[in-house]
Amino acid sequence: MVFKAGNKCPTYVPPILLNGQGLKRVTTFKYLGHLVTEDLRDDADIERERRALAMRANMIARRFHRCTVQVKITLFRAYCTSLYTCSLWTRYTQRSLNALRVQYNDAFRVLLRLPRYCSASGMFADASVDGFYAMLRKRCAAMLGRVRDSRHSLLAIVANRWDSGLLKHWSSMHVSLNNKFNLM
Known part of the structure; x- marks a missing residue:
């Protein structure tokens, strides 16, 4: 995979050989369940998670x-709130995140046989289940905690530097999602 730098991508990439065999160039690769794309955007992985x-x-x-209803809520918590790599999403469009949010809300409605027009925040509050943005914030906070508690020196750099891109994203996501949540 050849990563793009913004909109720039090399016009010619020489063939790369491994044990005399040419490596196939790809634009998307699944690594540990997360879709990595050549433009380093997370929209494809969000769409994968939405479908799943x-x-x-x-x-x-x-x-x-x-x-x-209680069994269905327990099943929803176990199988529908574990968005596997959501804490790694840093570059995505609002459109793809909204599509996932709508899918999350609709999944709960279908499971509990609630009408399409019912309030998402109301149905989650009534069932004591985290809404979409609350679930994302908790996943990101848990990831940050695990990274900070790690004894690995490279992870300590990511977690403890205030100018770290990942830390900036987690912080801004928490603030922006709080603002969206308060406006909804």
Whole structure:
């Protein structure tokens, strides 16, 4: 994979050989479940997670439609709030994040057989379940805590430098998501 620098990408990349075999150039690669793209944007990974969330939620709604509300809420927490790599998302469009938020809200509505027009914040509050932005903030805070508690020297640099890009993103995400949450 050849990463772009902004909108710039080399016009010619010489072939790279490994044990005499040419390596295939790709634009997207899945690494430990996270989609890495040549432009280092997270929209493709957010879309992957949105589709996976839709599949998990539909499977739960189909298989457990006769269960009690409390069982359905427990299943939702276990299978639909674990957005695997969301704490790594730093470069994405608001459109892709909104699509995931809508999918998250719709998954809960379908599971509990709530009408489409019901308030998302109300349904999550009634069920004592974190809304989309609260869940994202908690995931990012947990990741920051794990990085800060790590004994690995490189991770300590990322977590403790105030000019770290990841730390700036986590901080700004917390502030911007709080503002969005308060406005909704």
